[in-house]
Amino acid sequence: MAAPHDEFAPFARALVGQVPAAKFRQRYVAGCRACFGEPAPESAALALARRRPWAVTPLDAACGILRPRDPLRQRLLLLTAILEASPEYADHFLPRRLSWFGLLVLLPARVALAGLRAVVGIALLLTVAEVQRP
Numbered sequence: 001m002a003a004p005h006d007e008f009a010p011f012a013r014a015l016v017g018q019v020p021a022a023k024f025r026q027r028y029v030a031g032c033r034a035c036f037g038e039p040a041p042e043s044a045a046l047a048l049a050r051r052r053p054w055a056v057t058p059l060d061a062a063c064g065i066l067r068p069r070d071p072l073r074q075r076l077l078l079l080t081a082i083l084e085a086s087p088e089y090a091d092h093f094l095p096r097r098l099s100w101f102g103l104l105v106l107l108p109a110r111v112a113l114a115g116l117r118a119v120v121g122i123a124l125l126l127t128v129a130e131v132q133r134p
Contacts, residue, residue, distance in 0.1 A: 004032040004040070004075070010053035011079050014060070016092050020083065027082050035078060036071070044128040046072040055124055061114060062121025 009019045063073040083089040
């Protein structure tokens, strides 16, 4: 079983595109202990996300639809809250000003990307569920 400090880097990269300073890792580890206890709950989605960092965002999208209380989703929400509340990363989460034209171009692209992530994530979740069956 991996510890929260091991999953911090791939989860942070998925959220903000880089690995934040060590102080954020410490906050995340402390937050996991406070919110989830020790040992923290595990899931097949969380285990797969740890082994395959590229799968973090599709699995999160799928869990958002099918398993909103999954430990993977809960940990990503915790890390999002930690990063969003810091001045260093707040701009990453704040809305950007767009023209109407920019909005009309960007919105369908974002919706398509979210849909694609969800479809890939659901396929991954179903695959992991099949593998775990006795």
